[in-house]
Amino acid sequence: MELRATGRLLFSFGLAGVAFLLYAFAAGIWPDSEALFRLCGCGG
Amino acid sequence: MWRLTLGVLVAMRLGLELVGLASVNLTPLGPPNGDWNALVGASGEPLALSIWQRWDALWYQRIAEDWYRADDGTVHFEPLYPLLVRATSVIVRPTVLAQLVVTSTAFVVAAWLFVELSRLDVGSEAACLALLLVVAFPAGFFLFAPYTESLYLALSLGAFRLARADRPWLAGACGFVAGCTRTVGAFLVAPLAYSYLERRDKPGAALLAALGPGLGLALSTAYLRLSTGEHRSMVAVAEPWGDRLSPPWQALAASWEFIWGLGGDPPELVNFVGLLGAIVLAVLVTRRLPLAYALYVWPYLALVASRQSAAAPLESVARYLVVLFPLFVALSGLLVRKPVLAMATLAVSLMLQVVLFERWVHFGFVG
Numbered sequence: 001m002e003l004r005a006t007g008r009l010l011f012s013f014g015l016a017g018v019a020f021l022l023y024a025f026a027a028g029i030w031p032d033s034e035a036l037f038r039l040c041g042c043g044g
Numbered sequence: 045m046w047r048l049t050l051g052v053l054v055a056m057r058l059g060l061e062l063v064g065l066a067s068v069n070l071t072p073l074g075p076p077n078g079d080w081n082a083l084v085g086a087s088g089e090p091l092a093l094s095i096w097q098r099w100d101a102l103w104y105q106r107i108a109e110d111w112y113r114a115d116d117g118t119v120h121f122e123p124l125y126p127l128l129v130r131a132t133s134v135i136v137r138p139t140v141l142a143q144l145v146v147t148s149t150a151f152v153v154a155a156w157l158f159v160e161l162s163r164l165d166v167g168s169e170a171a172c173l174a175l176l177l178v179v180a181f182p183a184g185f186f187l188f189a190p191y192t193e194s195l196y197l198a199l200s201l202g203a204f205r206l207a208r209a210d211r212p213w214l215a216g217a218c219g220f221v222a223g224c225t226r227t228v229g230a231f232l233v234a235p236l237a238y239s240y241l242e243r244r245d246k247p248g249a250a251l252l253a254a255l256g257p258g259l260g261l262a263l264s265t266a267y268l269r270l271s272t273g274e275h276r277s278m279v280a281v282a283e284p285w286g287d288r289l290s291p292p293w294q295a296l297a298a299s300w301e302f303i304w305g306l307g308g309d310p311p312e313l314v315n316f317v318g319l320l321g322a323i324v325l326a327v328l329v330t331r332r333l334p335l336a337y338a339l340y341v342w343p344y345l346a347l348v349a350s351r352q353s354a355a356a357p358l359e360s361v362a363r364y365l366v367v368l369f370p371l372f373v374a375l376s377g378l379l380v381r382k383p384v385l386a387m388a389t390l391a392v393s394l395m396l397q398v399v400l401f402e403r404w405v406h407f408g409f410v411g
Contacts, residue, residue, distance in 0.1 A: 008238055008241040008242060009238065009339070011237065011241060012233075012234040012235070012237040012238040012241065012339060013234050013339075015233055015234065015237045015251060015254060015255065016230070016231070016233040016234040016237070016258070016343070018255065018258070019230050019233045019255055019257065019258020019259070019261070019262070020230060020258070022258055022259065022262040023227075023230060023258060023261050023262045023265060025262070026261075026262040026263070026265045026266040026269070027262075027265045027269070027277055027278035027279070028269065028275075028276065028277035028278065028280075029277050029278065029279055032277055035276075035277050035279035035280035035283065036277075036279050038279075038283070038288075039279050039283075039287070039288055039289055040288070040289045041288055041289070041290065
């Protein structure tokens with residue numbers, strides 16, 4: 001894949017990452033991440 | 045095209061209604077199963093309506109009637125669909141009828157956009173076949189049930205269509221409301237951003253608009269938590285549903301063991317085969333359709349395949365796949381020149397849908 005297309009892909013997923021961080025904050029998942037650890041099967 | 049979409053709506057509404065009523069008459073209903081069962085028939089709904097009061101439909105009915113509250117799990121459900129039902133129920137009663145009106149209206153829009161968008165890539169004939177494939181899909185009846193599937197499908201298709209027409213702010217607005225409808229709406233951010241990066245030399249503000257779906261999800265979630273005083277995180281709120289994350293191969297292996305152990309469980313079998321088929325079709329989507337679709341399909345599938353449920357490992361997967369429209373477009377591209385195979389696929393799929401719908405009407409969990 002050409003370099004420009006790879007850059008576009010990385011940027012698009014980076015923007016999606018920003019959206020998920022916003023959601024994580026709004027949903028209370030961050031900074032309180034205990035429930036997330038439980039969801040992943042680690043921790044109490 | 046409107047004739048096709050309205051025709052499909054009328055045929056499916058009548059067909060599902062007949063199947064539901066016949067199955068209830070042939071096999072009487074057992075005790076209700078799930079949450080908010082006291083709502084079934086509570087407002088004197090006739091059987092033709094009360095057969096739709098099942099599972100999540102009851103959650104949405106409860107929210108539309110009494111809105112959200114902290115500590116009762118309602119904030120697990122996104123607000124746009126119950127909001128539209130609440131508004132519709134001012135003139136249409138009972139609530140379940142308002143739910144069906146909203147669902148049916150959304151379906152007509154979704155079906156029109158589905159054909160309109162997919163014919164750009166595969167032509168009119170394959171686009172119409174793709175619509176029939178999604179409607180006949182074993183979990184396709186959820187597009188007509190009081191669930192969010194039709195509304196989310198219409199909004200996500202609208203976002204893709206507007207992005208394709210290079211209308212980033214309208215696409216972002218459509219994505220914003222999609223984010224207020226389903227959590228997975230946030231998966232629209234990457235494909236919208238990619239389509240502007242691909243098309244424009246200076247995407248600038250268009251990229252800001254691509255954040256719309258993520259903002260919709262974040263703001264609607266913040267609103268639900270703040271307005272109700274729900275102090276728990278959304279992951280903690282979802283814990284009673286018993287889902288956990290695990291690698292996709294573990295979820296698939298657990299599903300296979302579950303099916304084998306029960307000697308074949310129809311919904312889980314459909315979920316298992318559906319997920320495997322979806323992965324194969326996602327490869328086709330990547331190779332044959334615009335890359336923006338692949339950017340939507342793969343992260344969505346990764347989440348669906350990484351979620352294991354307590355009751356049945358791949359519970360609800362088939363329902364989640366119904367809105368993943370590029371898969372059906374890719375499948376129709378394969379089948380459009382093979383009419384016998386296309387007819388056979390539609391017939392088998394519809395038969396499986398009847399089996400699952402009959403089970404759902406009898407309070408069996410399908411999705």
